[in-house]
Amino acid sequence: MSGTDADLLRFEDVHQSYGDEKVLRGISFGMDRGDVEVVIGPSGSGKSTMLRCVNRLTEIDSGHIYIDGEDAAAMDENDLRRRVGMVFQDFNLFAHRTALGNVTLGLTEVRGMEKAAAREDAMGHLERVGLGDQAHSYPGELSGGQKQRVGIARALAMDPELMLFDEPTSALDPELIGEVLTVMRDLAADGMTMLCVTHEMGFAREVASTLSFLDEGKVVERGPPDQLFDAPEEARTAQFLERLTGLHDEDERSGGPRTSSDGHGESDGGEPSGTRRGERP
Amino acid sequence: MSTEAAPAESAAESRGVSLEFGGRARLLAVLVPFWAWLVVRWAYDWVVVPGTNVSARESFFPSQQFLTAGEALRNAAAPAPLGGVLDWFAGGFDFLAFGVEALPQLAAGAWLTVVLTVVSILAGLVLAVPLSVARVYGNRATRWVSLSFTELIRGTPLLAQLFVLYFGLSLTQYVREIPGVGTGWIPGTAVWVAFIGFTINSAAYQSEYIRSALLSVDSGQLTAARSIGLSKLGGIRHVVLPQGLRFAIPGWSNELVYLIKYSSLASFITVGELFFYARDIGGDTYRYVEIYSAAALFYLAMVLSASLVMGVVEERTSIPGLGTGRAR
Numbered sequence: 386m387s388g389t390d391a392d393l394l395r396f397e398d399v400h401q402s403y404g405d406e407k408v409l410r411g412i413s414f415g416m417d418r419g420d421v422e423v424v425i426g427p428s429g430s431g432k433s434t435m436l437r438c439v440n441r442l443t444e445i446d447s448g449h450i451y452i453d454g455e456d457a458a459a460m461d462e463n464d465l466r467r468r469v470g471m472v473f474q475d476f477n478l479f480a481h482r483t484a485l486g487n488v489t490l491g492l493t494e495v496r497g498m499e500k501a502a503a504r505e506d507a508m509g510h511l512e513r514v515g516l517g518d519q520a521h522s523y524p525g526e527l528s529g530g531q532k533q534r535v536g537i538a539r540a541l542a543m544d545p546e547l548m549l550f551d552e553p554t555s556a557l558d559p560e561l562i563g564e565v566l567t568v569m570r571d572l573a574a575d576g577m578t579m580l581c582v583t584h585e586m587g588f589a590r591e592v593a594s595t596l597s598f599l600d601e602g603k604v605v606e607r608g609p610p611d612q613l614f615d616a617p618e619e620a621r622t623a624q625f626l627e628r629l630t631g632l633h634d635e636d637e638r639s640g641g642p643r644t645s646s647d648g649h650g651e652s653d654g655g656e657p658s659g660t661r662r663g664e665r666p
Numbered sequence: 667m668s669t670e671a672a673p674a675e676s677a678a679e680s681r682g683v684s685l686e687f688g689g690r691a692r693l694l695a696v697l698v699p700f701w702a703w704l705v706v707r708w709a710y711d712w713v714v715v716p717g718t719n720v721s722a723r724e725s726f727f728p729s730q731q732f733l734t735a736g737e738a739l740r741n742a743a744a745p746a747p748l749g750g751v752l753d754w755f756a757g758g759f760d761f762l763a764f765g766v767e768a769l770p771q772l773a774a775g776a777w778l779t780v781v782l783t784v785v786s787i788l789a790g791l792v793l794a795v796p797l798s799v800a801r802v803y804g805n806r807a808t809r810w811v812s813l814s815f816t817e818l819i820r821g822t823p824l825l826a827q828l829f830v831l832y833f834g835l836s837l838t839q840y841v842r843e844i845p846g847v848g849t850g851w852i853p854g855t856a857v858w859v860a861f862i863g864f865t866i867n868s869a870a871y872q873s874e875y876i877r878s879a880l881l882s883v884d885s886g887q888l889t890a891a892r893s894i895g896l897s898k899l900g901g902i903r904h905v906v907l908p909q910g911l912r913f914a915i916p917g918w919s920n921e922l923v924y925l926i927k928y929s930s931l932a933s934f935i936t937v938g939e940l941f942f943y944a945r946d947i948g949g950d951t952y953r954y955v956e957i958y959s960a961a962a963l964f965y966l967a968m969v970l971s972a973s974l975v976m977g978v979v980e981e982r983t984s985i986p987g988l989g990t991g992r993a994r
Contacts, residue, residue: 440893467895477890480988481908490904491894525987536890543894 392451393418393578394439394547399448401434408434409445410602416595418546421579423589423610426599427625432582435599436549439580440469453546467495470540474552476532478524484511484535485520488542495543510538514568530561534568541572548572550581586630590614598622693974700967707773720943723770732763765960768947775940776964778857782929782939783968785861787922790868795911797873799902802880812873819870825931828863832935837862860932868925875917880910912983919976926968940964 392415401409408431416422424432437443439450441462450457457465479487488507492498498506511520514534524532533553540548550569554562566588573579573592583589589596589610596610598619606613606622614630617623703726711723736759739752797815800808819827831837838855841847848854883906891901930941944961948954 442889442893463895463897466893471890471893473886473890473893475886477884477886479887479890479905480884481905481912481985490891491896494900494904495895523986523988525985539890539894 392416393420393453394580395449395451396435397449397451399435399438399450400446401431401438401443402446408602409438411448412599412602412604413448414597414604414607416547416578416580418578419576420594421573421581421592422595422597423593424580424582424597424599425584425589425625425629426597426605430599431602432599433551436471436551436580436582439547439549440466440471442471463495467491467543468546470543470545470548472533472536472540472548472550472553474555476524476529476536476556478532478535478539480524483521483523484516484527484531484538487524487535488539491539491543507538507542510542511535513541513571514538515564528561529557530564533557533565537565537568537572547578547580550579550583552582552584554583554585584629586614598625600625690974693970697967697971697974701971704773704776707770708777711770711774720771720774720938721946723774725766725769727766727769729763729766732759732766735759736763761956761959764951764953764956768957768960771943771947772940772960772964775938775943775961776968778853778932778937778939779926779929779941779964779968781853782857782860782864782932782937783922783926786864786868786929787872787925789861789865790872791918793865793869794872794876795907797869798876798880798910799907801873801877803898803902803906816870816873819867820874824863824867824928825934827867828860828931828935831863832856832859856936857932859935860929860937864925864929864932867928868921871921871924872914872918875921876910876914879913879917880906882913883909909988912985912988915976915980915983919973919980922972922976923969926972927965930965 395415396412399409399412400407412431412435414422424435426432434443438445439452439457441457445458452460452465452468479490482490485504485507488510489500489503492503492506493500496503508517508520511517514537516531516534516538519527519531519535522531524535527535537553553569554565557565562585566585569579569581569588570592581588581593593610595607596613597607598605598613598617598621600621606617606619613622614626617626707726710726711718736756739756739759742752797812801812801816804812837859841855841858844858846852847858887905887909888898888901891905892898896904929939932939933942933945936942940961944957948957951957
């Protein structure tokens with residue numbers, strides 16, 4: 386499906402660097418409407434940067450990113466960001482606003498809705514992520530899993546065509562990961578197009594239409610999750626997946642919501658320890 | 667500053683004044699009569715008997731009994747060590763008598779002290795917010811302008827700034843042209859120059875407090891605001907400032923307390939505020955220690971009131987889990 390005009394999101398030879406440090410070195414792929422793409426890769430491989438390039442929180446050096454056929458670089462950035470929702474590892478909730486206030490801000494200030502209508506709409510999104518009863522709680526009063534669900538509701542409220550998830554469960558305690566993954570699963574089932582950086586392998590295997598392995602700013606291997614898990618073509622992919630899933634191999638096969646590597650590598654940013662740090666340019 | 671453990675500790679801090687004085691109620695027992703008297707005094711002097719010369723105003727309270735008591739103590743026959751103590755008490759009564767007579771003039775001065783402080787701190791805040799935002803989120807040019815202004819103002823004495831405005835630039839010439847200045851409730855030209863001077867000065871200090879408060883708002887929240895399509899200014903207005911200004915309240919309270927006392931410098935450009943009248947009375951009576959002590963009590967009452975009010979503001983605006991406020 387890569388590279389056709391029908392793609393909702395298409396990367397064409399995208400390069401990006403911070404100063405002398407080359408982060409993305411020619412990324413090309415495409416996603417159809419309704420696809421769920423999971424991106425994995427070691428720390429520093431450019432996963433987060435790739436996401437941030439889509440909504441232009443980071444600008445690319447060369448190449449093109451197309452949203453529904455339109456060049457993202459030519460779009461108004463605020464309009465682009467309204468169309469592309471983003472969920473962050475650290476939630477980034479607005480600490481001075483209630484859960485409801487977090488969701489209504491974009492509705493009133495970006496989509497120009499009246500306050501009453503915005504509240505009603507926002508309640509719908511909070512209920513969708515199972516937080517209708519926490520609407521008036523402040524972020525400081527919510528658990529990590531609840532915060533992340535508010536983060537998802539806040540992004541959904543903008544009625545995005547595409548959702549970006551940047552390690553949405555990596556900052557969560559293990560017992561709180563399931564509730565977030567459930568919401569993400571439901572979203573996928575509802576046909577939302579999702580680009581997810583995550584090391585939740587159960588989620589990847591069960592929900593992803595495509596799995597990409599990113600390393601050193603390049604897509605090393607990309608294909609259906611089962612293929613990458615069971616018969617990876619590249620040695621690097623095999624090595625990485627082995628490290629990622631090795632300790633949890635038994636859980637992994639059962640496909641439950643908590644079959645992840647969260648117990649070991651996730652807490653420090655999502656990389657399996659000791660992964661080719663020394664080989665960075 | 668924004669850690670979860672902070673609220674309990676900082677709640678005590680924000681109530682510092684009232685805690686040390688054994689609770690807000692006791693403080694209010696002193697301050698409420700003080701302000702009630704001031705307001706009645708102002709109303710009486712402007713509405714009931716308008717036009718009375720400040721120095722000719724009569725105190726509401728009699729002073730004769732203090733004089734009599736002092737006299738009696740001094741005249742009492744007592745052995746040597748006790749006589750010294752009695753004289754000391756007699757001096758206390760003399761101070762009371764003198765202070766009571768000076769109250770109308772001090773009240774007249776306190777009015778301008780209050781007005782100068784309130785107007786300047788609020789006008790300064792209006793300037794300080796864009797100054798601090800320009801410093802934290804601006805480009806090279808706005809950062810430079812903001813930094814230069816702040817350092818120039820903070821780096822020079824406030825009195826010198828007032829003199830430059832009043833004597834150097836002769837701002838009064840221009841203020842005089844504004845219709846209504848100096849008539850009725852509208853203060854005279856020197857007061858306007860003081861407004862300008864204090865506003866500029868306070869803006870520089872306030873912008874520093876607000877700048878550091880803005881920096882303590884997690885930058886990820888601005889990223890999140892931008893990710894839902896808000897402009898950078900929109901994100902600053904709706905996400906960063908509401909939190910940053912809350913974080914700035916303790917520092918801002920400090921600036922308010924400073925300004926109450928620094929407003930006394932306006933007396934050097936002929937503004938008739940509290941210190942001006944205290945010095946005036948001292949010059950007439952040569953009882954400087956007593957009149958300055960009385961004025962100091964006025965300043966103390968105002969500062970304690972400001973701390974109390976800001977403590978309440980901090981509580982009212984606090985949000986659970988956010989910054990320094992105590993939980994609802």
